[in-house]
Amino acid sequence: MDHLIAYMTGLGGSASAAQLRTYFTKRQLSRAVGAGAVVRSARGIYSLGALGDAERLSLEARAALFGRSAALAHGLGILHQPPAVELAVPRGRRVRRIPGTAIATRLLPPADLVGVGAVRATSPVRTVLDCAAMLPFAEGLAIADSALRQGLANREELEAGAGQWVGRNKAALRRVLRHMDPRAANAFESGLRAACLEAGVHMEPQATIRTARRDYRVDLAKKLRLVAEADSFEWHGGREALHRDCTRYNELVRAGCTVLRFSWEHVMYEREWIGEVVSEVESRAEVHNSRLVLPRSLPLTA
Template structure:
């Protein structure tokens, strides 16, 4: 809105342009001047944060989205934290904007694409207090795998969440985090195995031939039984080249005496299915 005033437009002029469809209102005081354009997600986030006033910061799921931390369910909501009572008016005027009142220190704020955002470690700390175990561990795994959070920073999170609601459960989630997981699906498969008492011996296990040539890398491995568990995400494994490479890799591993078990997201929704399949395979291979 400040830029509009600098151009000589009044609030009445801006309202008239919006009613005529020549401008699009993104958030309070933020507009897209091309009526045919579809505002990018990041532009909408930037507008929402700016509309919340000085000191507003993208937080929680929106901060995770900006940092590229995976594991959360997709949402169109834009989460912003502000100080004091400034939150209340925005809940009514901007439906997509969810305002929180978190106490965020200056050192816990960074910028992503020019948008003030909670740092990765603060974002993870806030999220694991609010989500279930599988989502929390997926978030932590993703942040570690992408090196957005270092192991020593993970160790500092208990101090950040001390005394906050959900801290007891969140501290347990921290002990289960493993940055070797390359996707939320891998995390979910691993946790199903842990819960079913068939914990894998290794993650991202490289199988080599006698000459040291890597035949393939398994997402999860049970070494004594020579079993590999694969988490087959729809997107990365459905492309023709990926299918071709997966089949060749599986054949190499099978020829080397390894059994390949493949699991999808749907498989993780049944608490007993993955442990049952792994346990049956272990029994058949160790006899």
């Protein structure tokens, strides 16, 4: 069930039945629905149960959805579910404690709030800025990448907002804006890229590598032909998928690539170890490539 919830979180909290059937069985989905973790929100559409709780608690507290709860409301991909519904009220207002919520007091000009269903939430731009400033780098980067990818915010708007930022952690906010990239396919991949960046390794998302057999698009790559893949187990559930994956992997190695594969658990809980591995392998690859002339027929393009 954790993987199903993580998959839906990466898509912004909701998914069609067709999307879910691609990677999960009917039994897995039924189990998640029975546990209340997933709800059938419309014909053929399933949403995380936490979204309904967020709306109810937002109305009860007379507060705006904030942080990761706002990101989920806008359909932005996040790495981790917030432990409580994140809400915000204007500064100066007395806050009543409500179980299941984390209520912050913030400057909330009307321009930074939008309607989402029956409740209000911080706008996509404000949500990206808040999350970039207050969350760990990987979390903020995943949300910023998602906002750019979905067209809910653009660089100009985010840079303008950062220029007027009066809150804390402006350096953390700037760091996310410096590295955000709309090419990232999902939050899982953004988390992997963040781990590489934290280790000082800059990699291109969704790069295409030409091999002798065909062109392959990989999650992350570097010019020295270092590849890092965010490997979800749902992609390899059958014999045909395994065969296709083995062919792909071997063709990339045949083309001179060093391919590193990281699981969902690695990205969620072991990003420091990912950084150590990528950094060490990159150093080794630099030495190797300084002695190696690759065929011109095998370029890497972003």
